Amino acid sequence: MLFNVNIDHVATLREARGGIEPSVLDAALIVEKCGCDAITVHLREDRRHIQDDDLFTIMKSVNIPINLEMALSEEIIDIALKLKPKQITIVPERREELTTEGGFDIVRYFDKATSMLSVFAETGILLSLFIDPDEDQISASKAAGVDIIEIHTGEYSNSSTSDAISFELNRISKAAIKGKELDLQVAAGHGLNYSNIAPIVKILEIEELNIGHSIISRSVFVGLERAILEMKKLVEVL
Numbered sequence: 001m002l003f004n005v006n007i008d009h010v011a012t013l014r015e016a017r018g019g020i021e022p023s024v025l026d027a028a029l030i031v032e033k034c035g036c037d038a039i040t041v042h043l044r045e046d047r048r049h050i051q052d053d054d055l056f057t058i059m060k061s062v063n064i065p066i067n068l069e070m071a072l073s074e075e076i077i078d079i080a081l082k083l084k085p086k087q088i089t090i091v092p093e094r095r096e097e098l099t100t101e102g103g104f105d106i107v108r109y110f111d112k113a114t115s116m117l118s119v120f121a122e123t124g125i126l127l128s129l130f131i132d133p134d135e136d137q138i139s140a141s142k143a144a145g146v147d148i149i150e151i152h153t154g155e156y157s158n159s160s161t162s163d164a165i166s167f168e169l170n171r172i173s174k175a176a177i178k179g180k181e182l183d184l185q186v187a188a189g190h191g192l193n194y195s196n197i198a199p200i201v202k203i204l205e206i207e208e209l210n211i212g213h214s215i216i217s218r219s220v221f222v223g224l225e226r227a228i229l230e231m232k233k234l235v236e237v238l
């Protein structure tokens with residue numbers, strides 16, 4: 001299981017004051033030191049947390065891969081082509097949202113998305129698409145030629161009754177199996193925390209996790225290194 005740590009919210013805290021601390025680069029170096037597989041960052045169009053300079057600095061200074069989450073916008077695509085991270089993850093983005101609220105609707109935007117994604121052919125950058133656990137979205141992702149689907153686990157994370165949790169886990173599991181059947185790599189993320197991660201780790205088709213908010217939240221109390229290592233232990237349980 002690949003374990004990628006999303007450090008956006010270190011930048012969120014920094015941007016709250018507009019200064020230089022906490023350092024996003026130091027956070028990236030700690031993720032690397034903890035033996036994680038990649039650093040995930042979302043360069044949002046409104047630059048509410050990660051800034052362009054953060055990306056350039058992190059890429060220069062760490063040796064583990066970067067998974068760049070991004071909207072399909074011309075401006076951000078140009079930056080991705082310049083930076084050439086190992087992986088990009090396409091997410092939907094709305095300015096008024098607090099976080100990425102749903103998966104990218106590749107069924108609806110198939111023609112536009114495939115045409116915009118074509119600039120990444122031959123670049124060697126792995127393409128991941130953040131989608132809801134839905135069969136049609138997975139088939140369309142395959143047809144769009146991406147390498148990886150990242151299953152949005154937000155509905156699961158927000159479920160509170162055991163029926164709803166089972167229902168959502170079943171959807172995620174079926175989506176992961178379908179992804180593997182289509183020869184796609186399967187990732188998952190959003191809203192995963194220390195309490196809800198265990199059933200997700202047991203879905204063997206899921207090969208990559210991207211986890212941010214819960215780790216950065218816990219780091220306020222126990223420090224970033226310990227927060228990451230505690231989650232790493234839960235992720236590597238099998």
Ligand code: PXP
Nearest residue numbers: 100130189190191210211212213
């Ligand atoms: N995966 C994707 C594609 C995301 O957009 C996010 C949120 O930035 C995450 C994973 C991580 O979600 P969280 O911060 O809730 O762990």
